Amino acid sequence: MSHWLQTKSWEEAAEAIKESKGVAILPVGSVEQHGFHLPVGTDSYVAITLAECAAEKTNALLVPPVWFGWSPHHMVRPGTITIRPEVLMDLTYDIMASLKAHGITKVVMINGHRIVNIIWMQMAAEKAQRELGITVQIFDPAYMSKDIVGKLGFGAVGHAEEVETSHMMYRYPDLVHLEKAKDNPIKPQDLYSVDPAYTHDTLCYVPSAYSHALENAKIAGGTTGEPSKSDVEKGKVYHDHLVERLVTVVRRLQEK
Amino acid sequence: MSHWLQTKSWEEAAEAIKESKGVAILPVGSVEQHGFHLPVGTDSYVAITLAECAAEKTNALLVPPVWFGWSPHHMVRPGTITIRPEVLMDLTYDIMASLKAHGITKVVMINGHRIVNIIWMQMAAEKAQRELGITVQIFDPAYMSKDIVGKLGFGAVGHAEEVETSHMMYRYPDLVHLEKAKDNPIKPQDLYSVDPAYTHDTLCYVPSAYSHALENAKIAGGTTGEPSKSDVEKGKVYHDHLVERLVTVVRRLQEK
Amino acid sequence: MSHWLQTKSWEEAAEAIKESKGVAILPVGSVEQHGFHLPVGTDSYVAITLAECAAEKTNALLVPPVWFGWSPHHMVRPGTITIRPEVLMDLTYDIMASLKAHGITKVVMINGHRIVNIIWMQMAAEKAQRELGITVQIFDPAYMSKDIVGKLGFGAVGHAEEVETSHMMYRYPDLVHLEKAKDNPIKPQDLYSVDPAYTHDTLCYVPSAYSHALENAKIAGGTTGEPSKSDVEKGKVYHDHLVERLVTVVRRLQEK
């Protein structure tokens, strides 16, 4: 039976909130270019599949996904949709305020979009905690796969790279055109890396300026990383790792 | 092949935008109580199914749905999520601004939520037309079924009534629990009706106050109307009528 | 004796609020082009005269008029003033919040501007009901004359057409230059009408884009409809009908 709120009558929703022990999962993604080989909805699909798999094991309530994210730098390629971060904050805040009114007191925001969405999510989470008196946690694949990515032989976090690609190959094979993928190996940059697992000195992340993103998009269709190294089996290990982590996070909240 | 933007790579998106002749459909719904028998996502499902059916015939581009609407009065029952109208305006404005950047010049916003969402959609549409220089039209089932609803023997527009229920029975039978439906016949009110087909003098629509909505929700689980009169065959006629209308609207925009 | 708040000392205002049984009328109009023959303040004058006539019979409190409305599409002709709808919402919200502090618990907003202002008024009314705990009703001549307009032989709602013109001829004859009026008969449009009495399928209203309004303004000086069919006697019947409706609306609120 589906854990998605939208499929339930209000009586069923009331029952599901009780069974969730007050924990909801809100998947947030993006609609942005993901190279020649992945769909623009990749980040949202990632958030959705993690949410679904974890809900099956924990009965957490699934809130309809926020398909859109903050992607100003990816507007250099068609199909990208970018929403101002303050709008996304307001949107997710209102969602959480509504959930609170019905008994949800703990929310896990899943961020399929990685480093960019985290920024506004932190502001939304802080505000929701302070004003609504709920607990909000932000679950991001890039931060929750530090323990596994190296073991799998994947390179650093880039964009539409082997990590995302392997994951999509496992969960949404029909949406991946691996044959079109083009590599763009990540060149180490002095004092800067967007990989949360980076252990050296770095400036903080700032979304790329348009001109810089445009240059980059010309190299390999917007890909940063090496999708040719993608592997569906590794994608399964990666997915299972994240689901296990998410289940752990949800269960701890349920026990509070 | 899917017309949903999220399923496409950016190269496919570019191609789809060309084939759409610059027309996108943006489905908007709500997550709100719909009586004992319909899912809280009803309004979104209605918008989504109309969008999908019309896109198949016209190649209009389908934008990922906005699941959430403005539903302050339905917060009286669990599962309802309400977003401030100004946030929804900003969200859909940003979506349209992004689409514009990629060549979409005509947008049909489908409103599955009927009378309430129309308000902020009108403001979003006006702003998008003025600032982005695009054409925006608002397609609402209640306004686009005036020609057919009477013929089908349906009563006035209410909430979770025979019109919506028949439609959902035809398109999403698994999500309808007709056996739980409870009738709450619409009593004529002097100088007031929310039905756009109403031909007599009326005050303008204002979303119900919480206390009033709470009273109403106690009568038949939030239903206003007579879902017992629902009929899947009529649902089909109703759906086909709306799809035909939507196809007409899209084609005219494509010819501009 | 005047029912306008602005003419009263605060002691008289306190007395008037008591006599109003907690009901205030807030007239809202616009300053926008009304063809060659009507003044730009027409919509405001309409709201004001209805308010005055109904107050005389009910002792409702008259709040100073909001002369300005939302008229982006009429900026194509000089004299038009347009205020952003969010500003008008804030303005009227603050007026109602102030009234509430002094004992007004029911407000009738009269909209002389018809279909355009209704949009933001609905948002202002909902917010006032929810946050201030008052009752707000929106009284619009176009929606409150459906029962009479057909009988009078008037055509559909347009702009500066025979309905508005006849009304102004009856109430403000000095401001009407009928000799300058130019007809611009309303051509039926498939799947679209701004007339609230329209009984067929229609897209929802969106204020015209500038370019479209500019085209229209060239035809008959901004008039849509047939002012040559105007008649002061019909104007009187129309006015009396609306005043009677408004009196009914106010009295019901007073009895609550």
Next chain:
Amino acid sequence: MSHWLQTKSWEEAAEAIKESKGVAILPVGSVEQHGFHLPVGTDSYVAITLAECAAEKTNALLVPPVWFGWSPHHMVRPGTITIRPEVLMDLTYDIMASLKAHGITKVVMINGHRIVNIIWMQMAAEKAQRELGITVQIFDPAYMSKDIVGKLGFGAVGHAEEVETSHMMYRYPDLVHLEKAKDNPIKPQDLYSVDPAYTHDTLCYVPSAYSHALENAKIAGGTTGEPSKSDVEKGKVYHDHLVERLVTVVRRLQEK
């Protein structure tokens, strides 16, 4: 013939703008308690009458009045309406932006409300000058009567005091109930005065806190000053002085 914009057709408005040499007068007032003897609309009436008299002599365009001002401290008595200053800024900015579009390049804002409204008017004026490229001047009776008030034997600027009362007696005798007026002589305060003519050290003006305004309103019905010293003849001299000043200001702008 009236100089009020609202009375004119758009063709007449175009003509009037030309005759105004690009100068409009925007009267702004307030609706707030004015003691036992003056109407709550006093500040607006003051702005309106000055505007009308100066327009007759200069052909400046009269814009419909903004009846409402910022009056948080006067909410202690019924009939007062207070609008947030940021809303008034937005409202008057939009008015000026609309006027600019039709050829008005110079605006005189008349402030009948004295010291309180000036604050947000300064911000609105600066923004209009910077963003619209127009010239905006703020004409305030209290600042434009420093040369005459002493000669007339009036005391310092208070509220509903002999200055305002004499002015209203001359221009709107029917709205003044002098027999109800109660004196509340202005006691000198060390290092503080709201009178713009005050020549000694002073803290800057801040609108009174509610509790302080409440105390004050109990003394003489909200009056600060000595209305018993009012005199219709002095009111005429005062009025003529202000009109002369306003005419000078308008003419200089017309000559620019």
Next chain:
Amino acid sequence: MSHWLQTKSWEEAAEAIKESKGVAILPVGSVEQHGFHLPVGTDSYVAITLAECAAEKTNALLVPPVWFGWSPHHMVRPGTITIRPEVLMDLTYDIMASLKAHGITKVVMINGHRIVNIIWMQMAAEKAQRELGITVQIFDPAYMSKDIVGKLGFGAVGHAEEVETSHMMYRYPDLVHLEKAKDNPIKPQDLYSVDPAYTHDTLCYVPSAYSHALENAKIAGGTTGEPSKSDVEKGKVYHDHLVERLVTVVRRLQEK
């Protein structure tokens, strides 16, 4: 021992708040051109030195300075930084709200920037008084030196004139390059003066338009007034006068 909050541990801050008897001083200035001879931080230095001297005598708590002010018109010369007034309002409101949470109930905002900053400070002060229930006073050198400036033989308030220059010479001699100063005597203007000590009829202050400020900046490097008349001894008298006034203001608040 320093009275600046930033230098104290939280235990020391708690003690300092107690000793301040609930009174904090918030120095606000600007970073804007001040002619050839004064530093762009002049207004902030003025606020800081007054605050420091008065705190020594009263134990008022010193809040870290707001270096930046509203200076749109001085952007004509490099080094000027201008902040939108609504941002400055929000910033100082949040500072006061935080202080309130720790026991500060009375705040003196010192405005080193004179007439321009006062505008938004009045709005911030009113809001803080109303929403936080604290007392806020605005101390501005130009308004608090009316009693002394004439005696010292200084001319009217201009910009970087002999008053500011003498003050800076006394308190920050290293930052003054008197040898570069250029005079720009203030020419009387009919019906307009920015000097708060001006006793004749005047329009209200509006910050200069860019083009006007640009003209002015060409005359004497942005100076308005006669810095050649500056004198360090007079600067001392002026400073001592203001400190004495500020001490008086603080002590009265402490006694409340």
Next chain:
Amino acid sequence: MSHWLQTKSWEEAAEAIKESKGVAILPVGSVEQHGFHLPVGTDSYVAITLAECAAEKTNALLVPPVWFGWSPHHMVRPGTITIRPEVLMDLTYDIMASLKAHGITKVVMINGHRIVNIIWMQMAAEKAQRELGITVQIFDPAYMSKDIVGKLGFGAVGHAEEVETSHMMYRYPDLVHLEKAKDNPIKPQDLYSVDPAYTHDTLCYVPSAYSHALENAKIAGGTTGEPSKSDVEKGKVYHDHLVERLVTVVRRLQEK
């Protein structure tokens, strides 16, 4: 000679901007509790001293510091001042927009407040890059000392811990009361760490809820970490490392 903008006349500012090769440093800190032994201004002092030392070697322009940061969770102890992040974004955006107008095209924001301020700085930096066309980099001590902190034998990033304390001992010895410091060793938490050098899976950072921060503040006066391990010599090494990094960052920008 000082590199601070505020100390310069506008002519000197113009010269300094030229010498800076278009690079400005904007130090941002916070005013928040830092345990029993460090001043509440610690974060600002850290940003200021790094800025000063790097400017000496690079001639970068120093912009007056933003003393205040976002510290909602530290309001549990007196002396803390928290500003809403959107206000800080607006403030720093306006500062950068003003700098841009005078020729600064590259800004390094130094964040003395570590992980919390980064959030809004990322949004401000993105907006400035996109709208102003400048380059903005965020320099944070915690992210720029990953290479050195382990070598020095310091523990993880906490609050007022041995890292900050050693740094303050070296640069501002008079403001440190080491004798009052109390240790609160950082306990490893499963799936969560705020240390940017943490190499394992983690949820993303969200500022603590008030209740949680209150609990924590009771343990060691708000300290998290082991200040007893502080050492002035290590503080020097740490400082020199950061200054060297900052100099590198500035020089690269100057060479662009």
